Amino acid sequence: MTRDKNDALLTETIRAVEAAGNTLLARFGTTPRPATLADLLAGIQANDRAVEGALRDALLAALPGSRWAEDEEAEGALPAGDWWVADPAEGNVNHLHGRPGWAVTATLVRDGEPVLTVISVPLTGETYSAITGRGAFVNGRPLEVSAKRDIAAAIVASGQARPGEARPIRAAMIRSAERLLDTTLLVRLSVPSMLELIDVAAGRLDSFWQHGSVRAGLMGGALLVREAGGDVTDLRGHRWAVGSPDFLAAPPALQPAILAALSSNMETLA
Missing domain, CATH: 3.30.540.10 (Fructose-1,6-Bisphosphatase, subunit A, domain 1)
Incomplete structure (x- = not known):
């Protein structure tokens, strides 16, 4: 076109x-x-x-x-x-x-x-x-994503992909939040995901992650964050696609540290 x-x-x-x-x-x-x-x-x-x-x-x-x-x-x-x-x-x-x-x-x-x-x-x-x-x-x-480089100064967010998530996803959400409470400045849990991703794209929020892959809440936000200069991957660091099982949006300078903090949770969904 x-x-x-x-x-x-x-x-x-x-x-x-x-x-x-x-x-x-x-x-x-x-x-x-x-x-x-x-x-x-x-x-x-x-x-x-x-x-x-x-x-x-x-x-x-x-x-x-x-x-x-x-x-x-x-x-x-x-x-x-x-x-x-x-x-x-x-x-x-x-x-x-x-x-x-x-x-x-x-x-x-x-x-x-x-x-x-x-x-x-x-x-x-x-x-x-x-x-x-x-x-x-x-x-x-x-729009431009946050310029932060230090995970200790980061404000991060997550939320439910849908009510009534399966037990492994709920367990992974809890463990992820615990890990990031240890490493970031603030952790917030909120819905809907699209509004959180708007804030990531605008630099008002440093990162958003999610277990589960309801596409309507992620697809537009993924494009918005990428076009604002952010990285959008799954929680293993691979480029996020519509069928990916989980999601992470972050500025390039913060993404490796956030991935490292979350990596110990992946076995819960194996």
């Missing part, structure tokens, strides 16, 4: 994602806080229904021949071709509880690689975007 076509597609994607974000913003704080799990699940479904249809139609129209990845909680590689991987309410739980930390995201995956991403954060009025080889931006301003 030519540069002009990429620019036009990015413009259309931004328009679609921001429109979806405005729909979600209009719903923010309009319903009682969920009191039960059933309330929460119903609210999640209602938010998704309010946003997803229009977002899907706009993105598919913007790139004829592209396809829509239906399950935002899915893992693993996608078939060849152009696929939209989107989350119409990233951080839905936060939205329903009246908290910040939610967004609308859409990432174009071409033959297994994220090549374009847009993330709208309506509460702050920020739109993050990246195209492969063109840099990462927020509202048109370039």
Whole structure:
């Protein structure tokens, strides 16, 4: 695809994602806080229904021949071709509880690689975007990962890929957090992963790692961090791909030390 076509597609994607974000913003704080799990699940479904249809139609129209990845909680590689991987309410739980930390995201995956991403954060009025080889931006301003080199000064984060993770993944999460509590300045555990990766790309957070590979929460953030100058690998140091079992994003100067701190946890998933 030519540069002009990429620019036009990015413009259309931004328009679609921001429109979806405005729909979600209009719903923010309009319903009682969920009191039960059933309330929460119903609210999640209602938010998704309010946003997803229009977002899907706009993105598919913007790139004829592209396809829509239906399950935002899915893992693993996608078939060849152009696929939209989107989350119409990233951080839905936060939205329903009246908290910040939610967004609308859409990432174009071409033959297994994220090549374009847009993330709208309506509460702050920020739109993050990246195209492969063109840099990462927020509202048109370039992003750059942290310049830190000392792991002892690092602020790092992780979170659940999904509720109800398998026991080996839960065990690895706990051990990883313990290891980094010993070696970094601060460790935070939060969801959703996309909002944490935005902070890594913007240099507000030094690193993010995750066990598990729900792709909708990682793919756009991986592209954003890479285009902001960061390294994105699995927890063995191999280049992260859609089917990788775990994830690490960090500035190049910090990545080896963080990998070393996490390496003793890999046997829990062997």
